[in-house]
Amino acid sequence: MNEHVPNDRPQRAHDVVLFGATGFVGALTAEYLAEHAPSACRWALAGRDLGKLERLRERLTALNPACADLPLLRADASDGPALRELAASTRVLATTVGPYVWYGAELVEACAEAGTDYVDLTGEPEFVDRMYVAHDARARETGARLVHACGFDSIPADLGAWFTVNRLPEGVPLRVDGFVRSNALFSGGTLASALTALGRGPQTLAAARTRRLHEPRLPGRRVRGPVGAPRFSRETGSWALPLPTLDPAVVARSAAALARYGPDFRYRHFAAVRHLPVAVGGTAAVGAVAALAQVPAARRWLMGRWEPGNGPDAERRARSWFTVRFVGEGGGRRVFTEVSGGDPGYGETAKMLAESALCLAHDALPDAAGQLTTAVAMGDALLDRLRKAGIRFRVAAED
Secondary structure, three states: OOEEOOOOOOOOOEEEEEEOOOOHHHHHHHHHHHHHOOOOOOEEEEEOOHHHHHHHHHHHHHHOHHHHHOOEEEOOOOOHHHHHHHHHOEEEEEEOOOOHHHHOHHHHHHHHHHOOEEEOOOOOHHHHHHHHHHHHHHHHHHOOEEEOOOEOOEHHHHHHHHHHHOOOOOOOOEEEEEEEEEOOOOOHHHHHHHHHHHOOHHHHHHHHHHHHHHOOOOOOOEEEOOOOOOEEEOOOOEEEEEOOOOHHHHHHHHHHHOHHHOOEEEEEEEEEEOOHHHHHHHHHHHHHHHHHHOOHHHHHHHHHOOOOOOOOOHHHHHOOOEEEEEEEEEOOEEEEEEEEEOOOOOHHHHHHHHHHHHHHHHOOEEOOOEEEOHHHHOOHHHHHHHHHOOOEEEEEEEO
16 A cells, blocks of 8 residues: 655645644643654644633643743634634644534535645544535545544544454454443533434434445445444453444444455444443433433533533543453454553543544555545554553454
């Protein structure tokens, strides 16, 4: 596969711009960049409130004195000309501003037009499908790489499945199941995005149907990401509850783009719950929230319980963890792998977004453009970065 050399584009003022930097996860991402971005990386903070940006820069300077000179760029998610100027100023634009279906479309368009690489934290299927239909073709023309879901949605699933597939035989049908466990709290922004997606069922289905009309066929290959049925998983010793998240679709799109996944690939995504009463209660709770999300007033009430921009304190985040265990089978072999780390919704998500942006800005990568997954756009380069950053990818057992 050809490689994309990161310096083959016209010089721009910045390598990475972080948009939405003053939000809760945005600030954590900025702190990670302050401590880990290479000294030669030219990065900047962007948002709609210069006062908040200045106060954030002061905090970052306490972590790294070099941040005293960080550029501050003002832009609002609804200001098209400002977003186009922002996109044209940088080689990579990372954004934490969601729900993306409300606030993200103009920025994706600006990056596709400017040939600017783009990363976000969306877990909203409708937004991803709409952006594919609207901007994939233009991004291919300009060379922009539009990479959605660069946080806990959906890097552990996407790169974990890629890691697993590479430990199975080539050229044969493959089956991979992922099982998620975590003790973490979700963020207000995550809640707002999830409730928005749940409350837009008809729009989500319509966007998926439209996307299927635009996606190329796979002659001679089959790729699936079905919603599995609840069951007891002997492989993990837990009850497996299907997770109707963006993750299976992302893994399936990686498989459709990369022949290494074989001629017939299936991925299923589950929550792993140890005890049956918890599994039953969790299923009921999710159903109740989904039902309430259909009623606008109830949806607003739920969103108001935890405002976007807020999250748990550092002590609570330090106690949080996640694991995604994978069972991969094919060609007479079976492999058990695991991706694990700390607080998924905040610290590790900020790490994943920051490392994705740095990877696009500085690493030699596959020659690809358009709307891409993390496995297709960055693959092993990002996996290696995340391992060095403390997220563990390991083979647990093989037979």
